[in-house]
Amino acid sequence: MQVMLKYLIRRLLTLVPVLLGVTFITFILMDLAPGDPAEILLTRRDIEVTPENLQLAREALGVDGPLPLRYANWLLDVLQGNLGTSFTTGEPVSAEILGRLPATAELAAGGLLVMFLLAFPLGTVAALLRGTVGDHIGRLTALVGASIPSFYLGLLLITYIAVPMEGIPVMGKDEGLISLLLPSVTLGFGLAATYARLLRANLLEVLQLDYIRSARSRGLREAVIIGRHAFRNALIPVVTLLGITMGHLLGGTVVVERIFAWPGVGRLAVEAIFDRNYPVIQGYVLLMGLAFVCMNLVIDLSYRLLDPRVRMEEGEGKVS
Amino acid sequence: MLSRSFFKIVFLLTVLLLLSVTVGCEPAEDPLEDLEEDLEEETAEEPAEKTEQILTIGVGRDFYYGSEDRTYLHGSTNVWEGLVYLDENLEPESWLAEDISLSQDEKTWIFQLREGVVFHDGAAFNAEAAKANIIRLRKHPQTADNYKYMEEVRATGTHTLEIELKKPLPAFPVLISYFPSAMFSPEVIETGGTELAAPVGTGPYKFADYSQDRIYLEANPDYWKGEPNIDQVVFHHIPDEGTRVAALRAGEVDALADVGIILPEQVPELEGIPEINLLTQEVLTSIYMFFQTENAPVDNPAVRRGISKLLDREELVNSLLDGYGEPARAVISPLAEYWIDDQESRYDYDPEEGSRLLDENLEENEKITILVNSSWAARWPLSSIAQYLQTELDKLGVESEIKSLEMGAYNEELGKGDFHVSFCPWTGQDPDDFFSSWLLSGSGFNQSRGVNFSSEEADELIQEAVQEMDREERRKIYFQLQDLAEEKAPLVPVYHDLTVYATRDYVKDFQMDFNFRPDLFPAYLE
Amino acid sequence: MTGRLLRDHLSLTGLVIIILIFAVTMAAPVLAPHDPLPVELSERLRSADDQYPLGTDPLGRCLYSRLLYGGRITLQYSLSVLAIILLIGIPTGLLAGYLGGMVDGLLMRVADVVLAFPNLILALVVTGFLGPGLINVMIALAVVSWVQYARVVRGMVLSLKQKEFVLAARSAGTGPLGIIWHHLVPNVLPPVVVMATLNLGGLVLSIATLSFLGLGAQPPVPEWGAMINEARNYMVSTPMLMLLPGTAIALTVLGFNLLGDGLRDVLDPQGFTRPRQQSAGSSKPSPRLFSRRGSQ
Amino acid sequence: MTFLRGERLAKSYIISRGWWQKEEIQAVHDVSLDLDLDIEAGKNVGLVGESGSGKSTLVRLLSRLERPSRGCLHYRGKEISTLPEKQLTSFRRQVQIIFQDAAASLNPRHPAEKILAEPLRNYFPAFSRKERRDKIDQVLQQVGLSPEDRKRYPHEFSGGQQRRLAIARAVIVNPFLVICDEATSGLDVSLQGQLLNLFLDLGEKFGVHYLLVSHDLPAVRYLCQRVVVMYAGRIVEDLPANRLDASLHPYTRALLKSEPRLEGSFSPQFLPGEPPDSSAYPAGCPFHPRCPERIEICAREQPFLKEISARHRAACHLAGKQ
């Protein structure tokens, strides 16, 4: 456990430069944004643009002074949870984003769940049926699934499932879990295809490894061999992929939230982008960067839980 | 075995997501959730017992404006009321002011306020309260223009409010009708400032909460007309036009009500569904094509007129709008019939004339930039109109480029003035509203939309008209101004909106007026 | 090598799809019966007939012509982005991997930061700042994606650098440039080709997605994603308007995926382009019982 | 003059564990080795040791594929361990290397012809295209391949042929010394025999000398006149191959005894324990934990390689004392 703790601390420390980079990029985005934010703020609010008003707005936004100073100030603010105020509503950006974060998290969780529910049976069955017609159909389905743009799938689902069918909501998240159904499917479907493919390939690869043969030679039951020996090992690369998937997932939420009017941060962000609502965009980018980095950290940790080789390498074991 | 590993993974992922949720700080308490839970519980339990009626209205824009706005919420929410409203003929109508009269010198307007009206917080509505509001509105950048001729505001009786103007202004009640005379409880008005702490008005519905695109309203039992029928009203902001209609079809919203809420092309989708009532309403909104009048080549009025001639408004309304609209023949909404002269049409389709004008006045290789606001495009087919215009220009060999931008970006672009033509919806009240917003040098929309039109003649006429006490005389000046608008064409009307809106069949007595403000008081659910 | 690719039915299907789509879209000016741009209100929403093979859209434009030209735009831009990415990514990766030290450190830090953001989100934001338009989408996607290539190439170079044949080349007196050019590049390229093929599908999707969101192609440009966006209000009344471009995107992406999948088996047996566990590899390929031998 | 001499060569690797924690791993310690390479001293030298003994690292140091962390490398009397690559041309040509994994040592994207042409181009730039071609054909034949194989790619050759191709690449530039890093290990008996004979033949034909690095004593004995035994990153014994039976180091003797033989009933006197891990070599004599003959001093003091008799050096406290 101590090894784990050490590792965690070390990973967290290596995150520092990355996070600095992330915040810097975020800051620069705002700083390089075309137009004077103060002027934008005024026009957004239908307030007359006069030099006095501009000056006031500038001070309020903290957009005067040299760049490093502004960055330092901004970073201090961010550390205190202050991300500025939204151009459109005048509310604090942090409150706006945090208020919508649970919805996005729910959606992402739903997407992941759908992904696993679809991918695991598909991938396993395809691997066990290797070479049969079923496997080929499975492979093709998976490839087709991965090729359908999620926005298109979402529209199809709305038109042909939600609207004709009673009780399946078209949009929003008011109806409880059932509202989550279609957005999750839209989000998880394409990824499920990727994972089913990957799982199939991994299972096949693992199933022909020596230790499976060794397990058979020792008279273990087939269920034990697949469950205990094949599956877990086939999962390890799957976990590695999760890091990349998180990116797709977070990116996907943007589209899905827009189509299904899901009140999450993704939609907020798109609207902000369209609206050139820079503080909100900035907050969103920062949040996504943080979330992505944290998720990858967690994935890394779980990866280490699954694979003792990586876990032990720095600690007790030998050095490769 | 399979399942064990699987659940391990699912568990890990769940932990991961929870972690991401709790990143930063704990989510603020969510009053909405309680509310929602309440709603859910109550709707779910015993439908037989008619406990709470909830009406959810889908709208295409956010009606929540926030504390810095003149009214905090849009008027359609029925949370606040103004002193004055307009009737069908666009004449002032009493609202919170029971009676409006003019003093002898024609400079002081006397508003007799309705008695027995209380704000949602229990504060009484009286002349002092109204005065505080007027003072705030006058300071407020969004409404300062409406009060620019005001000299003084006085509470002369408990329910008598006098507004003294610098000069006679016959249209003053119209000028301050609806938004510019919105009344809020003095408790929420920032002393000496313009901010509102909360939208505490006098309307049939009280503001309860705003969260996740929804404005939650509760019935005001102490409303001066009596208690409204529906207990809760929710305004749900659904920016996407497709989602809006889908939501109505699926019954997730009970009504779609706002200007441009249903695009004409969506009508076939809703027609023939027995559970849905499709309604139409002529509104004061018109779609204009406006020019950046300082940019060559559209700095030349002839070019502007030429471009206008290329639009076959009849065809446009018939095909693109499926007839839901009226081809524009004047700059002012046909609802203001009185102010429009009898000419057949000032803006008819004349491709030959247009082509001639452009041929004569356009130099080679001049590229026209057409700006489209895509936020509006979700409520009016502006992008299609732009593409139509592009094609027509193309036929004459004029190159053009369409830039499609959402609200914020669009406004920025307008500010920079890097465009030639754009389209916008605009809702006016009375003719002065139109002319002093669009034609007066340096005035509101003329400036903020980047038209930058300036004409001394127009300025003089507008000043003159607004002070002209004689209605007939005033009308004539407006005819003159319409001639001038046609001649200079800083902006030309395209069509007048006929808004399609809809409700589920169980929503009764639900109607939108020409200001697309739904009257929620009489509405009930069956 | 090609033989193996052609034997696999699915990759062959992919290849055929890609070739067909390329041929058809590149020949759009010949094949399309109409100009895809001009609005003809009187012809709006016509159903398929001799004049309009697939009918017309709400602005009276030939849907078939728009589909063809749309594919052209999608492919053109996807390929351009890919070209930019490769031109930046591969050399950077090669240099960083081979030289190590400062260059490498710098690249890795940049990569860490860029990769700390989800791809689409960063592209979205960059486009947001540059303003909508296909060119800007192209720039945004390139900015976001080149890092991945640089990183993969760097990783490959690091692993190849230790390979005996590179040591042997040094022993054979070949200098650094020769080693990069003759030994690293040819071995780095095949997996990169696989990656690029698979990535092309992703780029098509990204461009379509950004256009769908309204950040990419501007009206009246017939880009598939933008076409779907425009067709949304006709989803119920005229579903073809949405189904056709949607299917076109799916088919194109499918083609690239099928082909990439097949290519991977042929060109990247080491699996550089497949996500797999890091250091200690359990998946050492088991010796095949009967490997093919050359005759002696 | 000694052809190649390493003096107190040492190599350590820095293993980075994050950016503040580093660990140093010693792969080779203070190894001094001279390769005289004449008939008397041993035209072919065998470097024997078990996996992890540091012999592969030593090979890379001697062939200057890696720079030593400490110590000097003299090539024909000239110190070359710090010379830049450009000044190593003569050394590089004279010292060629054949790797254990022949398949990995051949660029999979180059045909045989290109693989063989590469060193020719670099070292004999004056060769005309025709000369080069002839030379390639000739060498191909000499290693038992045919000129028709020129166009084939490595994966089209069998394992044995790949090895022949790797050998051809090494000898095509007329090197003085060819270092064979486990070049015959793990092969089938017949193929191993073929290659050993090929080495012998080429040695005669081209005047090539070999440094055969292997854990396979029989092969070393077959090819080499001199045997150098490594253990835990150090040379523990260095003696003529025909005097192996008189070896003095307990490890060498254990190696010899571990070798299964047909004659006599086999009762291997196996060494207890495991070879030490390179990250933690024992103090004192690195072999002492497994040594059947260890005495008290062995745990404390590290024995140095000392001259026992002419051409026989051993690093053992007991050596030469009996």
Next chain:
Amino acid sequence: MDNVHKQVLEVKNLSANFYTSRGLIRAADNINFNVGQSECLAIIGESGAGKSVTALSLLRLVPHPGRIEEGEINLEGRDLLQLNPKEMRRVRGEDLALVFQDSLSTFNPVRTIGSHICETITAHRKLSSAEARDMARCKLAEMGLPAERSFRSFPFQLSGGMRQRAALAMAMSLHPRVLIADEATTSLDVTLQAQILHYLKKHLQECCMSLLFITHDLAAAAAVADRVAVMYAGRIVESGPVREVFRQPLHPYTSALLRSHPSFCPGRLEPINGSPPDLADLSPGCAFSPRCLKGREICRNKVPSLQELWPEQQAACHFHQARKNDLREAAVT
């Protein structure tokens, strides 16, 4: 040779074929051998000779696309090929155990050594997990391993030699009747190989176990085996007591093998020319004939059968069969 060995494993006419895209491959063709109690039979041959397929056939674990065509595998009187899958599963590990060449890949990298041994034990014996653990530790200790530490180790944490001993402990955990060691010492260093050989021999005698030692290392086979069978291209070409075969090989392949190995060939090596045949494309006659120095017309057309040419020593060679009588005479004199 004394006949004290009770035959434990008798293999008769065993054939295993692979159906590949390149055609039928007879990986094991008409294999006959038997192993007595406490006896060690070494099967030697070069890679691709069909040794491993033979080993896997005994456990009925021939990988796809191969299958056992015919034959009999009698393990103490039971024909394994007649058992149903469940019975066969009981035999694996319990009666017949297998040790592989690469001990790293024998173990699942993400599970501890101990869990592997325990699961083998509990798969066959109704034991509590504590009992199984004790048993496993005991077995590890028997192999000279630090029981507790190696029990808890992951495969990659042990050195090659230790791991191979752990694999041996796992294979022997249920006291199998026959242990099949498939190249079990091949990739190890000499000193470690000596360790493993030592433990193998020790168990052979102590546990009344039989050993089928499969290797391409002639020296190791010579050191450990009582009898030896030489395989070439899927067939057994020679078999007999190890000393006889190594001293006086009857098959030209065997003698050529010995002449290729520095340990057995005092002078210059005389390795076999050419490379092993492609099993998918065998000549109709003796598979060794293309490389055989003594090859004759008949060798290219007719497959020689395995015949006893010398007491207990059999070979499949036309040349020697022709000289059979001479050999007998030689033996008499």
